[in-house]
Amino acid sequence: MNQLIEYKLSLLPDSPGCYLHKDKTGHIIYVGKAKNLKNRVRSYFRGSHDTKTEMLVSEIADFEYIVTESNIEALLLEINLIQENMPKYNIRLKDDKSYPFIKITNEKYPRLLITRQVKKDKGHYFGPYPDSGAANEIKKLLDRIFPFRKCKNPPEKVCFYYHIGQCSAHTICHTDKAYYDQMIEDVKNFLNGHDNKIVNQLREKMEKMAEDMEFERAAEYRDLISAIGILRTKQRVMAQDMLDRDIFGYYVEKGWMCVQVFFVRQGKLIQRDVNMFPYYNEAEEDFLTYLGQFYQDSKHLIPREIFIPAAVDEKSVRAIVDTKVMKPQRGEKKQLVNLANKNARVSLQQKFNLLEKDFRKTQGAVENLGRLMNIPIPFRIEAFDNSNIMGTSPVSAMVVFENGKPNKKEYRKYKIKTVLGPDDYASMREVIRRRYSRIQKEGLRPPDLIIIDGGQGQVNIAKEVIEKELGLAIPVAGLQKNDKHQTQELLFGDPLEVIDLPRHSEEFFLLHRIQDEVHRFAITFHRQVRSKNSFSSKLDGIAGLGPKRKQKLLRHFKSLNKIQAADLKELTKLGIPQKVAENLQEVLQSNTNQTRVK
The missing domain is CATH 3.30.420.340 (UvrC, RNAse H endonuclease domain)
Incomplete structure (x- = not known):
């Protein structure tokens, strides 16, 4: 510890605030917050630490601090300072992607699309789906059930999907707005979990086709009903209120934190997000830092509700995210938070097992x-x-x-x-x-x-x-x-x-x-090198055949044998002058004859 740091440590206040560790070049390498700046900052330079914290401390040449009125103010300031300075030892969320939505366009003859941009165009948007595979799977199923327009063909021309029953051929079959309004309403009900009506309609069609001896069409309806059942299984229904929720859980061990987020859309658990990173403060505080960056750094949409583990302070989360924050105490909602915590533990332990195996093979071997x-x-x-x-x-x-x-x-x-x-x-x-x-x-x-x-x-x-x-x-x-x-x-x-x-x-x-x-x-x-030398040496010394013409020959013919087999017409087509082409054939033929004599 240098004398400057030792002197500054003696001047630290007993107040909440943020501290900024700097390296010898003056760059900020870590931003943290504390309820008590004196105790927190001093802890870095007292006692023993794990390897990752020792690495951070070894680079600290100076530090600054900013006093705040409360711990929540310190949390908000910390998030802003991390975003502004991007310190290398802080949590960095690199996922800046936007998530896909299923969209029904606001057109006279609407279409069903997947988009990553939500616009004020009076279209109907469903989602977001954190995984594009899930969105594509659902759209594919919707395309088979609801014959929305699939193309931009002129009125007199139908598309391929019309012939397989997945397009209503708007200018031929249906031109009234009421037909499409009803189909949009059916899609809304289907995506919101009320799919019994659609299943019953498909079952009736299947039975009718079977009665009419159209077994292939009956099998198609049977497969659609089966696909809906599979989709139901994949999307576990969490509640009947159909709200969008993000459910957080975390687990810490050996100086690492794993955060799991379950995304619930239209009342269904459809996907999760996993992040693992080293942490340097109290687990709850670093989780709050992560949560703030999750909704500010990346393009995650803020849902109607957020569920958090019992150890996390609700008031602090509300200061970061402007939405309803809950800590479920019982029932299925509590089970989902527990499930997120359990998955975080499993993921982190798996990472440690892989790291241990990788360490033995690499750094341990070294x-x-x-x-x-x-x-x-x-x-x-x-x-x-x-x-x-x-x-x-x-x-x-x-x-x-x-x-x-x-x-x-x-x-x-x-x-x-x-x-x-x-x-x-x-x-x-x-x-x-x-x-x-x-x-x-x-x-x-x-x-x-x-x-x-x-x-x-x-x-x-x-x-x-x-x-x-x-x-x-x-x-x-x-x-x-x-x-x-x-x-x-x-x-x-x-x-x-x-x-x-x-x-x-x-x-x-x-x-x-x-x-x-x-x-x-x-x-x-x-x-x-040998291939290049072999090619160039046999073409060297031919009058009029420079590097560019050699490269042109190689790109076109790929080998000397093919160049040798080419006639004058083929060579001159490449822009090789007649005289140069004749010299080339003469030299290659001469080399071949010498090889045969030997």
Whole structure:
């Protein structure tokens, strides 16, 4: 803790307010609120914390605070400050999407659409549906039941949907407004849960078709009735009042919070939203911060009612969201809040299980590797491999693993410039020198460990360049393969020796992934270079055939064999002059004859 922070801590008031932590550059990295600023801000610099809080505290170089009259004022101010400054350690809701609605247009012959914009156009809107799949599923069912207009065809032309009974063909069958008004009313009733009327009508039609021996049509009505039943099952009816509600639940463990939101539309539970994030204050306070951002940052529509867990202060929620706020005490409403809490717990525990598994494979493996090699934890590993065929098109490649995971943005490709013939040692010397002299010159971050895909010779070459030529202190290790080209052992130390790695350990599997990845990257690059060189070399020296014409030929014919098989007419069609085309055919034919003689 620096002296400035220590002095400021002694001046903190016992008042509610907001505090703003800053890093050494003056940027705000965290905004928080407190009922008592003195106690809250001091707590960051006293006692022990979990890893994520320690990371935040390690970056704090200064802080400011704003005193408010009440805790609710502090909550509202905190939400505004987070929106304005977007601190990296605060909760960020990235979901800025708008949700879909089902719409019946206000036209003489209305249509049924899905839209994400609600306009004052006298159309009928149903929703919102938090999941576009749910909206599409419902619309598809409505299209099969209600024959709204599907197209903008002229009056004398019917569309495909007319022939399958899903369009009323407005200019032929129905032109009166009363017909469409009744259909709109039926859709409203259907979406509001009063679908018995529609089901009964479909059942009557099914029975009539069966009596008339039209079994295929009867089966269609049967399938529609079944689809409505499935939709009923998916959309659990919560209440008979048909209100729109958002039901919140949360669970906290190990410094993480999971919030679950159940969306109830027209009285039916249709979807949920899940968010998990680290929290730094009291759970209830960070939940309130989340709730404020949920309705202000993103485009979630505010429903008629919000249900919240019992531990949350209703007055604070009402200050954030202008709607009815309830804490159900009994019955099905209480069960839904409990269900949201339970789902939050299950989701968070699942995340911990996945994180634990991922940690063992990545960062845990990196930490164990550092211990086995007796070096600092190699958070950043750079691995190299060479590739060539008999010295032709020699290349090298570098891959980067950070915290046990590949960082493909940091991968690099190298064409060997100073080596003639198949000299793997000289190629490795050139690439290591180029890579780390640049790191020295530009002040880039060096790796914690360099891995060479090769044996003792390649590793010693790399160590010589790193330590003697460039004077760097970066550990260098080698990965040797067995006769089956599989990862066999790790070479490290001075002198080099085999590091004992258990064959089924996560550290061994990590090294295996690194070796496979750098080999794959090098081979892919070598094939690209070889293919390009093979193509260009046979077309070099042909008078009038420059780079642009070569590229045009390759794009059109895709291969040298097809170029060779092309006649003069095909070549000149591409804009190749007659004389140049003749020279091209003569050179390629000559190369073919020489190959046959050999």
